[in-house]
Amino acid sequence: MASSRNQNFIFMLISVLIILATMSFTSALFSAKHVVIVNKLVTRATLIVHCMNKSEDKGVISLGPGDSFDFRFRVNLRKTTVYTCSFAWPGNTATFDIFRADRDDNPQSKVGVCSECIWSIYEPAPCRDRRDGGQPNCFPWAS
Template structure:
């Protein structure tokens, strides 16, 4: 009899943690917006994905933008990365376009969208009239 009650208690606690954790996860999301600022007459090709979600390929004309909504996982370790190409494929770079450790945990993209201006030297995050630029990720 004791083993059965312990099982029910553990099962109930596990259910509650996953149920409420799922509700919290569903409400924690960020919006990411990507702008092609490579230069006039340059089309920007981009392909974004995370470990579990493929957002597919997109092509942006100069100053055009595209965005997506990212749901944060329970541990707040969500990561989306994008591969960028321009100048007829001669330029090929990649960047972690959303990194929860960098963009969410510090409160940067919690109440505001993460807006990224993609430039030849690297992406710049735009927030409330300010920008912070980052280098491209290095391929090892």
Template sequence: MHTTMATPNSTTLKFSILLIILLAFQTGAGEVVVTIFNTLVVPPHPSNITVHCKSQDDDLGFHTLQYTDYYEFSFKPNFIRTTLFFCSFTWPGNPHRHYLDIYDAQHDTCEKCTWNINLNGGCLNDHKCGPWKSIDLMDADPPTI
């Protein structure tokens, strides 16, 4: 009976090939640039907004934008397409926090994702407009379970 055992060289070669494939997937994903423009008008005047964006791994902090100002960030999506950034939006005189998924690798394909934020939600790249994903009262106590 003759058994074949992997030699260290063949094991190293298999590991190297696997590593190269994984790195190719990682570098294959291009950098995504997200730009968020404040185009919010609370009749009859333009309004400042405060933006707070997060992912599972990153909290990008709070940014206050004057009307027509923008906030921009970039990242490389992971190769298994689970990258998700969501943002909350608040503005003076409104007691609610408004949320949008600003980038979801499951369905977003843009590498330059430009959002225009308005009273009803946001528009991605001037054609895909949608309402707020959710709205919460800022001073409300969290629900008890």
């Protein structure tokens, strides 16, 4: 009877250790990201934001001047994750890939890896803010 309990305990212990190891491995493979979008339109207009990827639609969000919207996700195993957002403000519409794994989760990219990707949206360009307070990295609108 005691031998059977010991075997069950050992089996449960090994199972728990395997699950914990798998969770740590999975977390390391699928890096967590937090995207923050801030309305910094100089005209102080309301910014309409609509972000999505192939399988997830974040909905349509209305941001007043200085307001922000954020979402979290994990980069896929192949590192092909892309979130595209459309932006609209009076008289203008534009689109931009707010997160691209090849740009934002790649140590070799010119802007480097971000785990918290903070984007300031200006009329001329979307800009990814730098954690060190340096000049932001601005990119042209896709359209």
